[in-house]
Amino acid sequence: MEEKIVIKNLKDVPILSISLQSTLWNKTGNWRYLRPSYLSLRAACSQACPIEQDIPFYLTSLADGKPEEAWQKMLEANPFPSTCGRVCHHPCEVDCNRKEYDGALSINALERYLGDWGMREGSPVGRKIAKRNEKIAVIGSGPAGLSCADHLARKGYAVEVYEAMNEPGGMLRYGIPQYRLPKKILHKEIERIESMGVNIQTGKRFGIDLGMDDLKSYAAVFLAPGAHEEQKPGIPGEDLKGVWPGLSFLKEINSGKRISPGKKVIVVGGGNTAVDSARVAWRLGSKVTVLYRRAKEDMPAISGEVEEAGKEGVEFIFNVAPVRILGKDGRVKEVECLRTKPGKLDESGRRTPMPIKGSNFLLPASSVILALGERAALSFLPQGMKTGNGLITIDSWGRTNLPGVFAGGDAATGQGYVSQAIASGTRAARAIDRHLRGEIGDPPENAQRTAMFEKINLDYFPPLSRAEVPILSLKEREKEFKEIHGGLSKLKAKKEAGRCFSCGNCIRCHVCLMVCPDVAISFKEKENEYLIDYDHCKGCGICSVECPRSAMTLEEEKWSE
Amino acid sequence: MERVISGNEAVAYGAMLSRVQVIPAYPISPQTTIVEALADFCASGMLQADFVKVESEHSAMACCIGAASAGARAFTATSAQGLALMHEVLHWAAGARLPIVMANVNRAMSAPWTMWCDQSDSLSQRDTGWLQFYCEDNQEVLDSIIMAYRISEKVLLPSMVCLDGFILSHTYEQVEIPDVKEVDGYLPPFRPKFKLDVENPHSFSAAFLPDIYMEQRVKMQAAMEEARGVAKEVDQEFGQAFGRSYGILEEYWAEDADILLVTTGTVTGTARVVVDEFRKKGEKVGLLKMKMFRPFPMEDVRRVLQKVRKVAVVDRNISFGATGIFAQEIRSVLHHHGEGTSVFGFIAGLGGRDVTPAVLKEIVEYTKGREAPEGDIAWIGVKP
Numbered sequence: 001m002e003e004k005i006v007i008k009n010l011k012d013v014p015i016l017s018i019s020l021q022s023t024l025w026n027k028t029g030n031w032r033y034l035r036p037s038y039l040s041l042r043a044a045c046s047q048a049c050p051i052e053q054d055i056p057f058y059l060t061s062l063a064d065g066k067p068e069e070a071w072q073k074m075l076e077a078n079p080f081p082s083t084c085g086r087v088c089h090h091p092c093e094v095d096c097n098r099k100e101y102d103g104a105l106s107i108n109a110l111e112r113y114l115g116d117w118g119m120r121e122g123s124p125v126g127r128k129i130a131k132r133n134e135k136i137a138v139i140g141s142g143p144a145g146l147s148c149a150d151h152l153a154r155k156g157y158a159v160e161v162y163e164a165m166n167e168p169g170g171m172l173r174y175g176i177p178q179y180r181l182p183k184k185i186l187h188k189e190i191e192r193i194e195s196m197g198v199n200i201q202t203g204k205r206f207g208i209d210l211g212m213d214d215l216k217s218y219a220a221v222f223l224a225p226g227a228h229e230e231q232k233p234g235i236p237g238e239d240l241k242g243v244w245p246g247l248s249f250l251k252e253i254n255s256g257k258r259i260s261p262g263k264k265v266i267v268v269g270g271g272n273t274a275v276d277s278a279r280v281a282w283r284l285g286s287k288v289t290v291l292y293r294r295a296k297e298d299m300p301a302i303s304g305e306v307e308e309a310g311k312e313g314v315e316f317i318f319n320v321a322p323v324r325i326l327g328k329d330g331r332v333k334e335v336e337c338l339r340t341k342p343g344k345l346d347e348s349g350r351r352t353p354m355p356i357k358g359s360n361f362l363l364p365a366s367s368v369i370l371a372l373g374e375r376a377a378l379s380f381l382p383q384g385m386k387t388g389n390g391l392i393t394i395d396s397w398g399r400t401n402l403p404g405v406f407a408g409g410d411a412a413t414g415q416g417y418v419s420q421a422i423a424s425g426t427r428a429a430r431a432i433d434r435h436l437r438g439e440i441g442d443p444p445e446n447a448q449r450t451a452m453f454e455k456i457n458l459d460y461f462p463p464l465s466r467a468e469v470p471i472l473s474l475k476e477r478e479k480e481f482k483e484i485h486g487g488l489s490k491l492k493a494k495k496e497a498g499r500c501f502s503c504g505n506c507i508r509c510h511v512c513l514m515v516c517p518d519v520a521i522s523f524k525e526k527e528n529e530y531l532i533d534y535d536h537c538k539g540c541g542i543c544s545v546e547c548p549r550s551a552m553t554l555e556e557e558k559w560s561e
Numbered sequence: 562m563e564r565v566i567s568g569n570e571a572v573a574y575g576a577m578l579s580r581v582q583v584i585p586a587y588p589i590s591p592q593t594t595i596v597e598a599l600a601d602f603c604a605s606g607m608l609q610a611d612f613v614k615v616e617s618e619h620s621a622m623a624c625c626i627g628a629a630s631a632g633a634r635a636f637t638a639t640s641a642q643g644l645a646l647m648h649e650v651l652h653w654a655a656g657a658r659l660p661i662v663m664a665n666v667n668r669a670m671s672a673p674w675t676m677w678c679d680q681s682d683s684l685s686q687r688d689t690g691w692l693q694f695y696c697e698d699n700q701e702v703l704d705s706i707i708m709a710y711r712i713s714e715k716v717l718l719p720s721m722v723c724l725d726g727f728i729l730s731h732t733y734e735q736v737e738i739p740d741v742k743e744v745d746g747y748l749p750p751f752r753p754k755f756k757l758d759v760e761n762p763h764s765f766s767a768a769f770l771p772d773i774y775m776e777q778r779v780k781m782q783a784a785m786e787e788a789r790g791v792a793k794e795v796d797q798e799f800g801q802a803f804g805r806s807y808g809i810l811e812e813y814w815a816e817d818a819d820i821l822l823v824t825t826g827t828v829t830g831t832a833r834v835v836v837d838e839f840r841k842k843g844e845k846v847g848l849l850k851m852k853m854f855r856p857f858p859m860e861d862v863r864r865v866l867q868k869v870r871k872v873a874v875v876d877r878n879i880s881f882g883a884t885g886i887f888a889q890e891i892r893s894v895l896h897h898h899g900e901g902t903s904v905f906g907f908i909a910g911l912g913g914r915d916v917t918p919a920v921l922k923e924i925v926e927y928t929k930g931r932e933a934p935e936g937d938i939a940w941i942g943v944k945p
Contacts, residue, residue: 007773013773013777015658016766016777017656017765017777019764022762023762023763
């Protein structure tokens with residue numbers, strides 16, 4: 001400080017009380033015992049997403065009117081946004097922090113909106129120049145195989161995909177009915193992957209048309225053949241005419257074949273194949289009953305799909321199992337059923353159904369669809385490959401016991417959801433890249449803590465109801481395979497994206513800067529980041545407490561001696 | 562552009578044309594429609610200003626102080642108890658030498674509860690260091706807001722522009738709304754010499770010890786005194802720019818008057834009619850309109866009143882235990898300067914009671930009939 005100033009004349013007295021010298025010397029920061037800083041946390045939705053997508057980033061970009069930025073970032077993580085926006089089981093919405101407040105974000109609908117926006121208006125992804133010498137073979141062009149291929153192409157590898165069927169897409173193409181996922185949407189997404197330089201050869205059955213020996217020129221192989229072997233119940237009459245394995249039934253329909261299953265269809269099973277088959281049969285004009293040997297809450301099918309099936313008039317009978325299919329002249333006529341009751345808990349945490357003796361009853365049927373699950377066909381696997389529980393054995397990064405051979409999708413993970421298949425493909429792609437670069441150990445996992453709902457400052461978020469997508473009326477669904485769900489309008493999508501709390505992620509909202517009573521926070525336009533002036537921050541904590549989205553922390557200061 | 566608007570809309574237009582930058586607002590009748598109109602201007606994009614909803618009038622003025630300290634042109638409006646709640650910060654705004662402009666829609670003080678007009682609210686803030694102006698009609702209201710910024714920013718003291726509640730605030734009159742570009746030419750942006758600046762931080766409003774506090778007060782008083790001349794200049798320039806001029810006071814048939822009415826606010830308009838009637842009858846009745854109350858235009862008042870025998874001051878207020886406030890001020894100004902002038906102090910129109918031509922005629926007749934005031938106060942129109 002300067003020495004004391006003595007004022008002797010009236011003219012030297014300032015008109016108002018103002019220090020004559022700058023007060024910059026006064027480093028009030030040394031009063032601080034708490035230190036605020038910026039720390040990004042992981043949003044609960046990202047945590048729940050098998051693909052670990054940076055959902056708050058897309059949503060805030062979209063809300064900011066930057067769909068291109070959102071879409072490009074989305075594609076980097078997931079090559080199937082339009083597909084996932086229609087068929088994903090969206091665990092993101094289950095964990096969304098906003099559900100504790102006024103309803104989870106419609107993340108799934110927004111993913112679809114962005115994916116479809118990109119198809120119409122996004123700039124082309126363009127051919128990726130192969131920067132790497134290594135070539136990689138991918139077996140199977142389902143969501144796992146193509147996601148792995150997409151990621152590898154983005155990393156600069158040349159990728160060759162071999163597909164057994166005539167069209168690419170795997171279960172997306174052959175397993176999921178049109179009314180949930182129109183073929184042209186899938187086609188466009190696959191086209192985009194091909195446009196990056198990924199080559200897909202169809203009609204090439206691994207183990208029949210080509211074997212492991214034919215892949216020697218490839219530096220790595222990713223196996224994603226899927227699960228196509230359908231389980232049979234092993235009951236009398238299962239080979240009668242009019243009895244269909246569920247997946248085969250869906251494949252026929254999805255290949256454009258005309259099938260009329262008759263007036264009364266019995267579907268057996270509780271998974272997505274069963275529910276899809278039931279709703280397809282209903283659309284073909286049949287009256288449909290689904291038999292499931294456990295309770296409704298045990299069904300592995302997506303709950304929303306089960307609900308809509310019920311609305312359409314599909315009848316569900318729970319705790320019942322078929323014991324015999326009866327026919328007349330070699331054709332199905334009736335199904336004999338037996339009631340069950342829940343028994344002991346099994347490995348999956350569900351109760352094993354126990355038959356109730358003497359509870360037999362008959363149901364008439366013109367067709368029976370058996371959807372008891374699918375398994376991977378493992379007979380064609382290369383010698384020495386480790387398997388277990390009917391699956392290719394892999395670690396969490398898709399590595400098999402054979403060096404350079406990776407696997408994913410339904411044949412390796414045993415998980416049935418599309419997003420899980422995509423995740424297995426993208427994780428394997430990262431592991432393959434690491435392997436080919438000769439790096440040891442696992443690729444880095446996201447170690448961020450998750451932003452909790454309790455830390456969201458709700459004062460900044462006026463209640464807004466969740467946007468719901470339009471759905472066809474029951475009348476419009478009859479005898480039609482028209483897409484059942486509509487998309488969000490541009491206006492609705494932007495508004496819905498604006499509901500995102502962006503948990504744990506700074507969106508440069510400037511609240512910290514505005515509330516700081518010491519003007520100790522500044523924003524660096526060029527670097528797009530905040531700077532805390534610790535010389536003058538007194539550690540009052542207002543910035544961190546006020547932060548609407550828990551992107552700041554406040555920790556005790558460790559002053560050095 | 563000519564439009565038929567209320568007094569409160571005239572205030573809002575005045576503020577908008579002055580390009581105010583920060584408007585902290587808290588509602589109170591009969592002021593509320595001022596800040597509502599400003600909120601609409603902000604929402605429609607006509608006015609680029611930060612409209613801050615605050616939790617009390619005290620906060621509204623505190624927010625004005627913060628904004629003006631940072632170099633922004635700040636505006637707010639209030640009435641009656643709202644103004645009283647600001648009292649503490651009114652002193653602060655003046656002492657910190659911040660050129661804030663506030664509209665006060667005159668409303669009588671409670672209890673008993675009332676929303677009607679008198680001027681006790683603003684006049685009881687007379688010693689806070691604020692300039693005070695009283696307006697006669699809606700046009701003067703609009704023009705005075707713009708002029709108040711010019712004056713305040715020159716002398717660095719805040720201004721209160723007062724208008725009679727309901728009689729002006731909610732009454733529609735034809736008003737010429739000046740072109741914004743012309744107002745821009747007349748009222749340049751506010752560029753204060755001292756302002757909060759993070760690049761060059763200074764301590765503001767910290768303690769002044771007894772060795773210099775008094776000198777700061779001397780400078781405030783000097784600024785108040787300077788404001789009289791500044792207000793005259795600003796008014797003349799306004800006249801040159803827009804063709805309307807008001808002065809800091811106005812004489813009407815005052816030159817040869819035997820009896821001179823002294824009025825403020827809307828009573829002036831009524832008094833003009835009454836004076837005309839007396840003049841038609843050949844009686845020498847005149848009028849002095851007091852527009853500026855703080856600083857009190859001492860010299861000008863002396864000049865006009867010294868030569869008049871009887872002055873009838875109409876006070877729409879009362880300082881309990883003393884007299885009407887204008888009568889008090891005028892008597893003190895004439896002491897030793899106008900020994901031949903008798904000052905009759907009338908109190909009329911409290912709490913919304915109408916001051917009609919009949920009331921003013923009664924005042925004139927009362928004055929005519931007496932050589933000297935019978936007491937310090939003459940109540941007019943009080944029930945027997």
